[in-house]
Amino acid sequence: MPLPVKPTIYIGKVFRNGEARISIECQRDYTLIPILKNDLKALWSASKLYWHLPFSTNHLDALSHFLKDKYFLDFSKLEAVVTYEEEHYASYILHESDLKNIESFSTYLTTNRYSQSTISTYISLVVFYLKFLKAKNLDIVDAQSVSLFNYDFIVKPRKSISYQNQAVNALKTYFKYLKLDIEVNLIERPRKEKRLPVILSYAEVKQLINSTTNSKHKAMLSLIYSAGLRVSEAIAMKLTDIDSDRMLIHVKNAKGKKDRYTLLSDKVLVLLREYYQAYKPKEYLFEGQFGGPYSDRSAQQVLKKAALRAGIQKNITLHSLRHSFATHLLENGTDIRYIQNLLGHSSPKTTMIYTHVSEQSIQKIKNPFDML
Numbered sequence: 001m002p003l004p005v006k007p008t009i010y011i012g013k014v015f016r017n018g019e020a021r022i023s024i025e026c027q028r029d030y031t032l033i034p035i036l037k038n039d040l041k042a043l044w045s046a047s048k049l050y051w052h053l054p055f056s057t058n059h060l061d062a063l064s065h066f067l068k069d070k071y072f073l074d075f076s077k078l079e080a081v082v083t084y085e086e087e088h089y090a091s092y093i094l095h096e097s098d099l100k101n102i103e104s105f106s107t108y109l110t111t112n113r114y115s116q117s118t119i120s121t122y123i124s125l126v127v128f129y130l131k132f133l134k135a136k137n138l139d140i141v142d143a144q145s146v147s148l149f150n151y152d153f154i155v156k157p158r159k160s161i162s163y164q165n166q167a168v169n170a171l172k173t174y175f176k177y178l179k180l181d182i183e184v185n186l187i188e189r190p191r192k193e194k195r196l197p198v199i200l201s202y203a204e205v206k207q208l209i210n211s212t213t214n215s216k217h218k219a220m221l222s223l224i225y226s227a228g229l230r231v232s233e234a235i236a237m238k239l240t241d242i243d244s245d246r247m248l249i250h251v252k253n254a255k256g257k258k259d260r261y262t263l264l265s266d267k268v269l270v271l272l273r274e275y276y277q278a279y280k281p282k283e284y285l286f287e288g289q290f291g292g293p294y295s296d297r298s299a300q301q302v303l304k305k306a307a308l309r310a311g312i313q314k315n316i317t318l319h320s321l322r323h324s325f326a327t328h329l330l331e332n333g334t335d336i337r338y339i340q341n342l343l344g345h346s347s348p349k350t351t352m353i354y355t356h357v358s359e360q361s362i363q364k365i366k367n368p369f370d371m372l
Helices: 033-039 057-067 084-089 096-111 116-135 143-155 161-177 202-210 215-227 231-236 266-279 296-310 318-331 336-343 348-355 359-363
Strands: 008-016 019-025 043-045 050-054 072-074 248-251 260-263
Touching: 008 050, 008 057, 019 057, 033 057, 057 072, 096 116, 096 161, 116 143, 116 161, 143 161, 202 215, 202 296, 202 318, 215 231, 215 248, 215 260, 215 266, 215 296, 215 318, 231 296, 231 318, 260 336, 296 318, 318 336, 318 348, 336 348
Parallel strands: 008 072
Antiparallel strands: 008 019, 019 050, 043 050, 248 260
16 A cells, blocks of 8 residues: 655745745645644745745754654755845955956857756856855965855755755866866765655546646646656757657757657647647747747746646656656566667666666565565
């Protein structure tokens, strides 16, 4: 019998009247209200529809203490807003020579074919590092200043492990560009979390799709699942990438600058044609309100609203649809090498993670207790 899924509570950070506050968002749960109101002394915002309390390490620890046993706490939104440190450093003006270096560094990243997302992330991290130096009156760029920045800017505000590694990589690349001999690798990196992906069942995928009435949103969610796409691939896809004659989808310039072909479902093709008749996109398969590719944020909001309507309480993102696609293929007996090609993985080791989450693979194992 499957274990009951914990309801998800989204923990974020907001600023109210200049004060940093912890925001707490969740589906309506009357058993949660006494804990938030009486134990945590949180306040309710009727206009914003979230609970909130002062932002501090003590309050974050208290949240975990009172809620972690009954609820899944999602802290990802803490990184989606400007932190106090970022807001503070933003007021510092960089020297003209620093600005020229950053501009040249951006050109260097572009020339070396880094993705636009990586370029934006690296540039913003380098900018905040340089502003951090000014704020701390540090004139020397060295490993010690990187360690201080790592603690103040990332560890103390509880940024994620992946974000911390991005920061180290950004500064390492920047120093390499400047030809500075700084041992950034000496900075201790956190151990990478080994979490299994969240997988939706066939029934949950069906609930998710059926709960979406908007033809554009339905086509988008269906395509991402049925083709095992990354969200970046879906929103960058153009009309000409759909090959209905061969029933294939041409995924161009994906992660690692690689092209690949993946599956085009007969049923999804019908949904795409219905959507096309209603919206008439001009260039990109899914376009924003004023043209151009649909935004990542808007696509994630489509999923979030669909999951709420479908009553799905698992903590899912659009990438969960890609994970579910791969797992369902594996459970249907598809060779792992074909799944690797459809997903665009460079190494079979990456694809092998789905063998750990496949229900059928686990269910085939004979429990030793039953043999007693």
